[in-house]
Amino acid sequence: MPGPARSAADRLLDVLAAFAHEHPALTLTQLARRADLPLPTAHRLVAALTEWGALERDDSGRYHIGLRLWEVAALAPRGVALREIALPFLEDLYEATHENVHLAVRDGLQVVYLERLSGRSAVGVHSRVGARWPLHATGVGLVLLAHGGSELQERYCAGELASFTPYTVTDPARLRRMLAEVRRSGCAVSDRQITDDALSVAAPVRGARGDVVAAVSVVVPVAAARTPALVPAVRLAARGISRSLGWQPAPGPAGRPEASA
């Protein structure tokens, strides 16, 4: 990524990209090394970023992402804006289940978590706001993959399907069948694919044009899982968010939810 041909803009963005969940606070030397920049250049860029508020310096002299960058980023329509519309419905879903509630979107071949509501008693999960996971192993990822079109599915199945537990589906043929079932049933169940004690039930969120723009899920301990009881709640929340985004359900047989892709 870095190299002599990098523009000033690219160097500045490489400084921001040096931060990650595993190292959210960095010294100037660490920043220069991670961004592959000479120390004086790093110093100059960090000074500009700090003055603007994109970085903040703590008492120990380490830098971290600043509040102003967070404020600007809060304008991302696929981040905070979608989350704002979804939040009341996620709240209701949380109250109905008292389990982990997730909202996620797809970015390339990964799922990105926009929101996680979890009570202190909910099952421990690996999700985290801003975190990325592969599509095939999570409930939200299965929904987003199933509705992402055949080209995406072929590309995804051609790559390696990472395994997290003995239950993770790593066989492309089996994954394709699961995706067809997700489209048919209108929801996805990921059973112990990420951790061997949790299960997630997910449903698609549609935008005004009917395309799937996000997914909602509930993650529950597998021991206490009442999957059939969770499905209607998750689908209801997803449809509520879809309606708020301008989606209108296609007329279907009375009493039967439509199962269109």
Add this chain to the structure above:
Amino acid sequence: MPGPARSAADRLLDVLAAFAHEHPALTLTQLARRADLPLPTAHRLVAALTEWGALERDDSGRYHIGLRLWEVAALAPRGVALREIALPFLEDLYEATHENVHLAVRDGLQVVYLERLSGRSAVGVHSRVGARWPLHATGVGLVLLAHGGSELQERYCAGELASFTPYTVTDPARLRRMLAEVRRSGCAVSDRQITDDALSVAAPVRGARGDVVAAVSVVVPVAAARTPALVPAVRLAARGISRSLGWQPAPGPAGRPEASA
């Protein structure tokens, strides 16, 4: 702010700063004008930002803040990290009250909202994640101003105190008395200071060193306000978050909460 002496880094940051809640999507021409840049320069910077993922281009050709910037910004300790720790307590507070629940920090002379939980039936409020408000008119702002030190208070009271309703406190002497009462009682009540139908009850969140790092509030319709009943719930949530941040309460008389500043 802009000028011929701007560095490449400053120009790039000016492009990001062109976005605001009132105009979250901008054409290249609008971006160039708002960032005070020649069109070719704006084009080059926008291309670099888009390739990195800091901006995304929609079907109509307009640019908005991208998911990758949102992901990086999610590492801001005063943004998402604090929010992650606070969320279970905010959830509990929401469930106990079913009203708007807020988490906010101070940045300069303003309060910045990090989180807002609100059911669909809660009173309409002007707060928004990432939004800024003056300190004297909101419950969270009163808490953060009261615990921000005398220098901040003098500076704040020397400026103009903006009025939003006939109930907004704009008299510096009265504001100082309110701040002393906030420190004494351990909570703040902002009564119809932002809108004439809502009231907020706020309490301080302390960090490991005992300093006030954030504030929690509940906003309720003034008609149905049961302020005395809300105070313990808000204080409990704020203390729960403080404990999770490493704060330990000073030993006080048994059964009486300490009211130290």
